[in-house]
Amino acid sequence: MDQLPEDLTTAPAHPVSAVLALGSNLGDSQQILHDAVEALRAHAQVHVTAVSPLAKTAPVGGPAQPDFLNQVVLIDTTLAPYELLELAQKLEQAAARVRDIRWGPRTLDVDIITYDEVVSDHPVLTLPHPRAQQRAFVLTPWAWADSEATLNGVPVTQLAAQADDAATVQQVSTRQEGTP
Ligand SMILES: Nc1ncnc2c1ncn2[C@@H]1O[C@H](COP(=O)(O)OP(=O)(O)OP(=O)(O)O)[C@@H](O)[C@H]1O
Numbered sequence: 001m002d003q004l005p006e007d008l009t010t011a012p013a014h015p016v017s018a019v020l021a022l023g024s025n026l027g028d029s030q031q032i033l034h035d036a037v038e039a040l041r042a043h044a045q046v047h048v049t050a051v052s053p054l055a056k057t058a059p060v061g062g063p064a065q066p067d068f069l070n071q072v073v074l075i076d077t078t079l080a081p082y083e084l085l086e087l088a089q090k091l092e093q094a095a096a097r098v099r100d101i102r103w104g105p106r107t108l109d110v111d112i113i114t115y116d117e118v119v120s121d122h123p124v125l126t127l128p129h130p131r132a133q134q135r136a137f138v139l140t141p142w143a144w145a146d147s148e149a150t151l152n153g154v155p156v157t158q159l160a161a162q163a164d165d166a167a168t169v170q171q172v173s174t175r176q177e178g179t180p
């Protein structure tokens, strides 16, 4: 692989904020997302600052497939952007993710939506995530976790309302909340 640009491989001197979007539509999605958030909480260089409620969402793109559960996790981290991508991919592997069909069903997808103010057009790690701005399955749970958030200077609440899949996003209660 060509050498990555320095701004993707340099660790910050102080924790910076980042936004992660999680999705699952294969296996026990609720448990898989729970385990991924716990793994983030357990990481020495990650501090989870907010976790959105779970969103049930209709699949966008790809073949016919089951609905997704999506969730957004806000973190502070001292990992470099590329190290955070490696962590995201490690979490996907831990959930036995198989990459075959583009936008096909998956046990776990972890996308980096933003990392501090870093802007990158590198295909290995594009920041902010190039498709997040059109995806209510990312924007709506993000707005639930942080109603003041902006993406590329636009309020996330506004982008979420404009996204084509906006009407498909439903908040779902967790198993714990449903337990008497
Ligand atoms: N911001 C980002 N977050 C996660 N992966 C990224 C990002 N930018 C580029 N990538 C690259 O995209 C590649 C493909 O990722 P993946 O298979 O998860 O795509 P996808 O989730 O199916 O589709 P999409 O990228 O539309 O969400 C990864 O190997 C990774 O190197």
Ligand SMILES: Nc1nc2c(c(=O)[nH]1)N=C(CO)CN2
Binding pocket: 022, 023, 024, 057, 058, 059, 060, 061, 062, 068, 070, 103, 109, 137
């Ligand atoms: N509802 C929904 N649709 C998707 C999702 C996802 O997480 N949720 N992820 C995709 C590729 O990242 C493509 N389509």
